Amino acid sequence: MASLQFVIPKLVASALPIETVAAKARAANIDRPRLENKERHAGGHARITCQSPMARFLIDLVRVVAGRAATKGETNLVIACGLAVDAAMTAIEQCKRDGGAAPASHVEKTPY
Numbered sequence: 001m002a003s004l005q006f007v008i009p010k011l012v013a014s015a016l017p018i019e020t021v022a023a024k025a026r027a028a029n030i031d032r033p034r035l036e037n038k039e040r041h042a043g044g045h046a047r048i049t050c051q052s053p054m055a056r057f058l059i060d061l062v063r064v065v066a067g068r069a070a071t072k073g074e075t076n077l078v079i080a081c082g083l084a085v086d087a088a089m090t091a092i093e094q095c096k097r098d099g100g101a102a103p104a105s106h107v108e109k110t111p112y
Contacts, residue, residue, distance in 0.1 A: 005049045006091035008062075008084035011077055013037060013046035015065045016058075025057045033057070048088075052095060055088045062088075 017024075018037050025033030035058070036049040050058065066081035 002095055003049055003051055004055060004091040004095040005047060006055070006087040007043075007045040007047050008087055009080040010044045010046050011080045012062060012065065012084040013048075015069070015077060015081075016061055021058065021061065024061075025054055028057065030054055030057050052092050055092055059085050059088050 018035070021035050022033045025035075030053050032051055033054050034050060035054055038047045038049075048055075048058070062081050062084050066078050066085075069077035069081065
């Protein structure tokens, strides 16, 4: 299975329990739950490298964060979560089409 890469707003990365995501994925029976997170300070982004099942698991976690943020009225985080989900889904789809690693998505150009 090929790895894929995408960028998410750092706001979302800091709202996620990145340190425990792999353990949670293992508990949910995700095969090879490796997740690499590299922050890019200049753009305020985090580059995520993982396989498709882990990306789908991460999408679910981001949606939970978005739901909590919505109930608290944290509009910027809700918007950033939407961009993160879109980036992950785009990378998954591109990886399916290309059969290989997907490049970073358009989220890299967002203000978050």
